[in-house]
Every structure is written in structure tokens, then in C-alpha cells.
Amino acid sequence: MDFKELKDRVSESSRIVFFGGAGTSTESGIPDFRSAEGLYNASGDETYAPEEILSRDFFKARTEAFYTFYKSKMIYPEAKPNKAHEALVKLERQGKLQAVITQNIDGLHQLAGSKNVLELHGSVQSNHCIACYAKYPLPYVMESPGVPVCRQCGGIVKPDVVLYQENLDMDVLERAASYIHKAEVLIVAGTSLTVQPAAGLLRLYEGNAFILINKSATAMDGLADYVISDSIGRVLHALVE
Template sequence: MLDEALKKAVLRSRYLVALCGSGMLKEYGQLSMRDPDRAYEIEKKYGYSPEEMFTSSFYSTRPDRFFEFYRNEILAGEGCPGEAFYHLADLSKCGKLKCVITNNVYSYPEKAGCENVVSLHGDIENNYCPHCKEKYPKEYILASKNAPRCSKCGALLRPGLIFFGQTVDNALMSRATAEVSKADVLLVIGSSLRFEPARQYARYFEGDHLIVINPVSDYSDRQADLVINEPIADTLKKISEWVEEA
């Protein structure tokens, strides 16, 4: 029954949008900083919680400690896109999936081959000098022993990510809102409807089917038209095969 309803909704969709949360990473063992187990280990290691360290004030007042954390816990945590991202890419390349909206900072959707990706929280490749605007790849940060500085003007470099407590860039917010508003089918993947980015952007959805694909059930998902509590990669693989066969 669920498979048939999902298949019918996806195949009939004219503007399919995916709104992706951290569960897409968790499925293959990559935990977000806000995961309780990982947050505990980080606080035990550094003496501060992720919510304290990954902030603008900590970056400004304790840059050496901040960049130790940034290198070891964020940059070094980059892996390869999991299977689910490649299934999204298949849907994107064939024209069925129109947009991917994500809070992923490792550019996994783009690396897998997705088109029209809105990365709400930035990405780890986009490090820059706030003074002269010179850009630096993550390798420059990883090679630095202390807080990295601009080779041209000497200013402290800034990661191109959204710190905790900061708002998403207005242009990205507007773009994400517009894409969700255009969608006739919205896939919320790897998140319940009470967590970001789903909570913020799903309210702009006015289409036919709001579908949650997440292994973990949550009371908030009662708002959805369809809930698939199965492994994400398995579900996206089925969707990709249905579209290919259609």
C-alpha cells in the first residue's frame, strides 16, 4: 500500500523537490555535531560543547581553539557521498527531481551529480578572507598549524559555513522557499517535520503530496500525507527504478 501510494505520487509529479536533513548522513555512520553521542564526545575532548565552539563569538575570541575544532571535527569528517545521494542524482539527471535543498556542508549532493542544489549552511570548500575576500580551499585550512590567516593581507580566515545562532543567507532562504512553493510533491528525507530544515521550509508547501522518508518515526510526521519509515537508500533506490521504468 505505501509503495503504491509513493510510486503513484512520484510518477505523477511535475515538480518534485527534496528537502534533506542530517539523517541522510546518519544512515551510513556520519553523525551531526548535534547528535547527543557525538556532542558528548566533542565536549569531553575540548571542554566545550559544539554549540559553544561553532559560534561567531568563539571564532572571534579563541581562533586557535576554534580552528583546531574546525579542522578535526568538521573538515576531517568529510567522506564520500552515500548511496542515497547517488539515487537522488539519478532522479535529478533524468529531470524528475527539480531541486535538492540540504543542510549538508560537504557538497555530497553535487559530488554525486545532483543539479540545482541549495546548500543552506554553506560548504567546507568556501573559506575566505573577510577583509580582502580572497578564497581558500579546505586544504589550506587543514595545512595550517594554528588559526589560518590570509596570505595577502594577514586577516583571520573565515569558514563559509553558517555558525550556530546565525541565520541563513537571505538569498538562499528565498531560493529554498520559492522551490518548495513550486513543488507539487515534496520529499522530506532524513528528517522529521520538527527538525530543520524541514520545520522551516515545509510550511511553504502548497502542493499535492508531502512525503516523509526517514527510518525513525516521529509524532510531527502526522502532518505528512505519506510517511515511509524505512532505510533511506532503499526507498530512494525504489523511486529511481520506478522512474527509470516509467
């Protein structure tokens, strides 16, 4: 595909917003959720579906089983930012990218150097005691045998990740909505756009440069001005080189 038109739109804009999902991190070796090779089709647990394991009720009732799955399937400490993350950092440093809005919980955008990152579903990088709210970093959780417990009070430590049955942070959601509404260029990448209320935010965009990059079709392809089925890293790199 000839990216000249898209490059021109990007170079002319100072109000670009990026909205990304799991596909943004697959080129870093982190599987997505719903593709044929994704987490939901290769969980390795035939007793419970990933959606059930990653729910508030399951965390409370079967905390040890939750952590067995979480530590083995949700954490990728060796993962590094890829070309997509790096391209977004470049756009931000140029004063063009206003915000990165992500459904991912891996923290790779910040590791790459992005400053204004809105994590709709939280992050594996931070954790807290559900009893006294003491904070703990990811290594503490990973190095704890079984269920991590608080050093201060002995309470269970929970990841700062939004589980099924939990609400998104309203402040983060409202800020994301504001950025999308005011955007000149909206780049959406690596998401099936099936998870609500996050996917619904895109309907707030009123511009004419909705760029959708995803390997498979989505329910919002018809709303996008540009639909690209290609490597996210390759496309974003081409837009900023």
C-alpha cells in the same frame, strides 16, 4: 513497506523537491548531530557544548579552539556520496527533481553530481579571508597548522558555513521557499526538523505528497502524507529504480 504508491507519485511528477538534513549523510560515514551517536553527544569536549564552539562569538574569541574542533569533528574529506545522493542525481537527470535543499555542509550532493543544490547552512568546501575576502578551498584550511591565515593579507580565514548567531543567506532562503511552495512532491529526509528558520520552510508546501523519511519521530510527522522510518538510501533507491 510497499513503495508502489510512492513510486507512482514520483514517476508522475516533474516538480519534486528534496529537503535533507544530516541523516542524509550518515550512510557516508558522517555522524549526524542529535542522535545518540551524533556529534552533540560525542563531541569529546566537556568544557564547551558544540553549539557554543560553532558560534560566531566563539570563533572570534577562541579561533584556535574553534579550528581544533572544526577540523577534527566537522570535516570528513574521505566521505563519498551514498545511494541517497545517487538517487537524487538520477531524479534530477530525469527532469523530475527541481532542487535539492540541504542543511548539510559536506558538499556530497555536488560531488555525486547534483546541479541545483541550495545549501542553507553553507559549505565546508569554500572559505574566505574575513579581512580581504580572498577565497580558499577546503584543502588550504586542512593543511594549515592551527588557524588558517590569508596568503594575501594575513587575515583569518573563515569557513563559508553559517555559524550560530549568524543569519542564513536570504537569497538562498527565498529560493528554497519558492521551490517548496511550488512542489508537487516534497521529500524530506534525515532531519529532526528542529533548526529554524530552515524547518519552518516546510509549512509552505501545499501539495498532498509530503514524504518524510527519518529514523526517529519529528514534530512534523502529523503534517506528512507518508512517514517512513528506514534507510534513506534504501528508500530513495527504491523510488527511482
